[in-house]
Amino acid sequence: MALQTPADDVLLHADGLVKRYRRTRRSEPFTAVDGIGFAVRRGEAFGFLGPNGAGKSSTMRMIACVSPASAGTLRVLGHDPAADGALIRSRIGVVPQDDTLDAELTVRENILVYGRYFGLPRRAVRGKAAELLEFAQLTERADSPVENLSGGMRRRLTIARSLVNDPEILLLDEPTTGLDPQARHALWDKLFRLKRSGITLILTTHYMDEAEQLCDRLVVMDHGRIVATDTPAGLIGRHSTPEVLELRFHPGAQSVMAEKLADLAVRTEVLPERLLLYTADGRTTLTRVLARNADPLTSLVRRATLEDVFLTLTGRTLVD
Amino acid sequence: MSTKTSGGERGHPPGGRTRLSVRRSARLVERHLMIHRHTPGVLVAEIFEPLLYLLSIGVGIGRLVGDVPGVADSAAGYSAFVAPALLATAAMNGAMNETTFNLLRKLRVDRVYDSMLTTPMTVWDIALGEVCWAVLRGTLAATGFLAVIAVLGLVQSPWALLVVPCAALVGFAFAAVGLAVTTFLRGWQDFQYIQLAMLPMFLFATTFYPLDVYPRPAQAAVACLPLYQSIQLTREIALGRVGPPLLVAVVYLVLMGLAGLVVARGRLARVLLS
Structure with missing residues (x-):
């Protein structure tokens, strides 16, 4: 892929990236991601659009350094996930598809503990938690257990939590799946604000309206392959x-x-x-x-x- | 950074590489402390089970037993013979409950580690952090039990204070192996296999009588049990018989813990970083 911008502005770069899973030791490997390449520049909102099973989540897990690539190259913030996973993870934020909030902790404690995982000092993380709760409109619910939250609130808390380390890249896997329309629009507003503040957004979605709303550029994935890359308007102009x-x-x-x-x-x-x-x-x-x-x-x-x-x-x- | 690398392993998934940081592991302990701040009572509840055994078997049956052969010279009654074994058991159970029951829930149901691994925390940190927390629980249970038996007048020697670090070592060995075993469990029903191993070991690992009641071949087999080594360590120390032979138990438990930790780390990486 030809890049017009200087290389140091490319935060994410993949070439021939492959992910194979083996269900059991003896079974044939299943190829979830089949040799994809893409590049994302600083400040972009970049989307992976595709149906369930297209390989979007597998790609996200590789970028998040929680799943090793089976082949190909991947560079996140200029580093190789295989060598510098912990370093990369300290500089990115992850919003997984299923909310993985800590059910045994309150709303505020979820952010505090998560901030501590990044090694942030207690005092700093307390201030940050107050700020993020405000951003997520959860200040009044700060001391309630997370199980009492609605789906939209849980997702907002997951996003707030992912921002505790001031990430340069935010990975959002199906950020609004399962939310009602009102909660989706509220969440899009939050994501717009983050994008304006300069965070690079990487998101997957199987909602075309979401991709059109949020993404500057996107790839269309199907069966583990990229079938098209462009701006939303460019894709529509070219393929419809x-x-x-x-x-x-x-x-x-x-x-x-x-x-x-x-x-x-x-x-x-x-x-x-x-x-x-x-x-x-x-x-x-x-x-x-x-x-x-x-x-x-x-x-x-x-x-x-x-x-x-x-x-x-x-x-x-x-x-x- | 407090990161050190112990090299030599290849082909491990990212983030699950052999990087380990005590400081990062401590953050996992911090999470558990934050949760138990709301329910501190759970931490002391674990001394009741060994206490019930002590009162029923130690004191009750002790009336019939009188002095135990081989312990008579230290004037220890049967209760004083049984108490250190129950203390070792308390350390074992306190630690193992954490890395088996509680850990399976965190691993499979609450999926606590999934979100941890999106931070700089590594699988090593998680394995070590969980084992440290379990050691803390086991040591706390054992220390609470020590306080109770001291009040009951069953502590024979000032050496008895040494059983606290011993309890920590017992906790370490069982916590690490418990963690390794838990990563293989398919579900709650598999806990019966753990029970199947733990209950006979508790009954036969010289908890209630000395090793020499067994015929010779059985003695050798029982001496291989980790709980026997644990009991040997705490009992000899509690009875004031500190000497070089105890090093066997110390080395046994250290190696058992380290082996458990390495297996657990590898298994966790396989389960969590697919």
């Missing part, structure tokens, strides 16, 4: 038409209608419940569809999203 006309016909009629209407669109995609027509101008296409008496049950013209990019690249939807 600007607009999509979604039509719904009687169950079972989608494929028949796809054949009849194929000439009206740049590309068609048949989903179990919907027919997608990729087109530069959805409204005009809809007029033509109606002129043919196609008579869909419902119709919707929308902007193309990363979901469409994924569908184009892999022939499958992101969330099954």
Whole structure:
């Protein structure tokens, strides 16, 4: 990958990175990450978009230095995780997919203890905890046990905790999965604030709206490989038409209608419940569809999203 | 940094390399202390089980036994013979409960170590920290029990204070092996195998009678048991018989602890850093 910026501004660099797992000693190894390469510059928000099992979490665990790479090179902050794991971990923050909060401690104690794991002095970590609780809007819950927190609060606490060492890179694995829409938007606001403060964000998601909202650049992953790399707008521009006309016909009629209407669109995609027509101008296409008496049950013209990019690249939807 | 590297091992996962820091291990102990600040009572609860054995068997059966052969010269009654063995058992159980029951929960249910390993803490730090904490628990239980038997007039010699560091050594040996064993457990049901080993050992490792009641071949087998070595150490010291033969037990327990620690570290790395 060609880099326009000086090498010292590249915080994360991978080349031919592979992760194989062996379920048992004798079983055939399963390849979760199959030779991927990427580079992330300081201050970027970089995303891994892909369905479950695409290899996103395995990649994150390798970057976080808790899972050794099976092959290839990986440099985090200029260091090799295999040699300097502890050093790298002292300078990054990790928000794992499952909240791994300490259930036996209170909200505040979770941050205090975590800060101590980084070797921060007690006094410093106490001040930091107060500041982070404020950031996560958890000051009033500081002394409650973590089990009493809602999903959104737990995730905010996990993020607050990950910031205790003032990390240069923050790794977020599926940061809003399982949260209700309101909690998701609240969390995105927090992440925007962090990005503005200069922290490099690396995140995985299988939500295209999240990727579009948060990422400056992203890679699309499928079956352990990177199938595309670009800005969200770049990916949509390259792999989809600007607009999509979604039509719904009687169950079972989608494929028949796809054949009849194929000439009206740049590309068609048949989903179990919907027919997608990729087109530069959805409204005009809809007029033509109606002129043919196609008579869909419902119709919707929308902007193309990363979901469409994924569908184009892999022939499958992101969330099954 | 207080990091030292003991080289020689290859192919270990990142973060799980042979880096070990006592200062970082202490932070894990700090976490446990923070939790037990809320429930300090648990720490003393462990002296009740050996105390019940002492009262029922030591005092009760002691009435029938009278003086124990070989201990008569020190004027120790049967209770004074049994008490140091129960003290060693208290140190063993206090330490081992931590690295078996409590550790399996932290490892499999609460997944406490997963988040620890996203910090500069290494698997070595976790293994050593857990063993240190267990030693603390075992030593605390043994010291509490020592105080109780001193009050009951069962302490024969000022040498008895030496049983506190001995209890720490017993705790170390069993904590480390307990930790190693726990990493192999598939679930709670597997604890019955630990019980299957621990209960007979408690009953037969000369806790309640001296080694010479066994026929010769059995004596050799019993002498190999780690609890026998532990009891030997605490009992001889408590009865004021301090001498070079005790070094056998000391070396035995040190080696057992170190072996447990190395196996535990390797296993934890395998389980936690896949």
